[in-house]
Amino acid sequence: MATSQKNLSVIEGSAIPSAADMRFGIVVSEWNSEITNALSKGAYETLMKYGALKENIVKVSVPGTFELTLGAQLMAENGDVDAVICLGCVIQGETPHFTFICQGVSNGITTLNMEYNMPIIFGVLTTNTMEQAQDRAGGKHGNKGDEAAVTAIKMVSLQQNLEEFAQV
Template identity: 60%
Template sequence: MATQLKNLSDFSNTTIPNAGAYRFGIVVAEWNAKITGALYEGAYQSLVDNGTLEENIFTYSVPGSFELTTGADILLKNKNLDAVICLGCVIQGETRHFDFICNAVANGVSNVSIKYSKPVIFGVLTTDNEQQAEDRAGGKHGNKGVEAAVTAIKMADLNKQLHD
């Protein structure tokens, strides 16, 4: 596996724009709270570390990953934001529920992004087990929340560049 020995949250080979001029929403799933909390901490800190003012980060919780799409839609409808980060964790179980949730969330996030012409970032872990989730929420493979925040910054900056 390509990720086995790799920290996926290494951005040393890319430039991250200053995020001081941007406003971000973060929607966090409460289900698998230990994992989503770690994703949130990574995303929030990355936004701040890259210049976002704390008062320009709007955080809301939703019950589970399935509700991330609706949360992002509500945020974009009611707040003037440059991007929304959706953070969740779906761990494979014994039924096909995993497949339905993952597909619905991925499609929903894309649809909300298209609906508002704003970046809506898919920061959802879809893992086979809890250990894989922990490895990607601040563990040996980095923090997907950090990656989602950097993606949000870069996409907000791209959107601004093309609209100025």
């Protein structure tokens, strides 16, 4: 969980498996592109760091964070991927728009996980200010894109291991 003291790029928990035999989709919002491009770069570099092959990573863009869910659904249906990483950034404004977008995309991504039995990763920053977003997109709190990529690797590995176990 991200806090004001936590660096998102310091990965805790179990060892990170090799991503060499995994295929990933990355869906990136064009809205707040300064932030989302940094998240995308972090996710891509982290996947490569853990052995993913360049040809096994496909990236697409969608206009905004709300559109991440349809982008992820299309990727799950047509992308021949093991996981989809959704990257976006919503910054609190003066209207309830922030709440509607955040609720819609979080509910949508949760639903896609269940419907497609595939890891669809929530890599969306929901911050109060641009500065908070910058701090979490390669700034003093690391990069949420790194965290999203590691989550994707771990969840694909979990799914593969459980499928192998079920066949024994």
